[in-house]
Amino acid sequence: MVDSSILPLELDNVSYEIDGKRLVKNVSCCFEAGRSTLVIGPNGAGKSLFLRLCHGLLQPSSGLLRWRGSDGQTGQRQAMVFQRPVMLRRSVWANVGYALSVKGVSRAEREPIINRVLQCTGLSRFEDIPATRLSFGEQQRLALARVWALSPQVLFLDEPTASLDPPATHQVEQIITAIQSAGTRIIMTSHDLGQVQRLADEVMFLHRGRLLEQTAAEQFFDCPQSDLARAFTRGELLWWHRKNPLHPPGISKEISR
Ligand SMILES: Nc1ncnc2c1ncn2[C@@H]1O[C@H](COP(=O)(O)OP(=O)(O)OP(=O)(O)O)[C@@H](O)[C@H]1O
Numbered sequence: 001m002v003d004s005s006i007l008p009l010e011l012d013n014v015s016y017e018i019d020g021k022r023l024v025k026n027v028s029c030c031f032e033a034g035r036s037t038l039v040i041g042p043n044g045a046g047k048s049l050f051l052r053l054c055h056g057l058l059q060p061s062s063g064l065l066r067w068r069g070s071d072g073q074t075g076q077r078q079a080m081v082f083q084r085p086v087m088l089r090r091s092v093w094a095n096v097g098y099a100l101s102v103k104g105v106s107r108a109e110r111e112p113i114i115n116r117v118l119q120c121t122g123l124s125r126f127e128d129i130p131a132t133r134l135s136f137g138e139q140q141r142l143a144l145a146r147v148w149a150l151s152p153q154v155l156f157l158d159e160p161t162a163s164l165d166p167p168a169t170h171q172v173e174q175i176i177t178a179i180q181s182a183g184t185r186i187i188m189t190s191h192d193l194g195q196v197q198r199l200a201d202e203v204m205f206l207h208r209g210r211l212l213e214q215t216a217a218e219q220f221f222d223c224p225q226s227d228l229a230r231a232f233t234r235g236e237l238l239w240w241h242r243k244n245p246l247h248p249p250g251i252s253k254e255i256s257r
């Protein structure tokens, strides 16, 4: 049997800069198959840029990013959902159908796949209405249905539940769990630490463009390795500037790096 897994994904000293400003700094890490990773950190830490680099939407300014399956096909086997997904101005059904047609799935094969993902995301009853009329939470579910239809090996999700209320968040988390159970490797960002505890096998903690920690979720919440991560989990990481009297004690060394 041919093993066509594109994982692991390895990053070796990856940096990304814009106008001479380094926004992602010397990140080295590895994503193995079969786990879920939640990328966390304060606003502006570089989480979205990091995800875009991994997805291939941005190219590293220096360093190397390597998928195991470097046969030029990795783009077909990994997908990304953005915080504000763009809906095509056509029906819910056609939104999923279009994603499949772009991937080259024949018309006859599309129908059962579309039916399945719309049912699994609770959107069947909306299938004929324009996607742009859906609520924000429903649009987020449709974005997940569109990528689920493609059965990617790896799925990057950038804050998929930001601005959703608790019931909508719960629905989206259930969908993410189902996508993962179907065999997709999840790598996502979140600001919701409760959600991180519910969904993460491992946690990556970014701060000012640096990866400070990549550990098993349980270990991260029991005993974060860095003072900054500890402060972040306690909600104490209010501001990074070392002169700020509000920053927690004992983290000046990490902050000054
Ligand atoms: N195109 C750009 N030009 C200049 N600076 C940028 C650009 N894109 C991002 N940045 C900066 O890079 C830093 C990291 O941005 P990024 O969006 O990755 O942060 P984030 O961790 O996702 O934050 P949030 O939690 O608010 O989503 C920020 O300071 C941001 O202002």
Ligand SMILES: [Mg+2]
Pocket: 047, 048, 049, 158
């Ligand atoms: Mg972001």
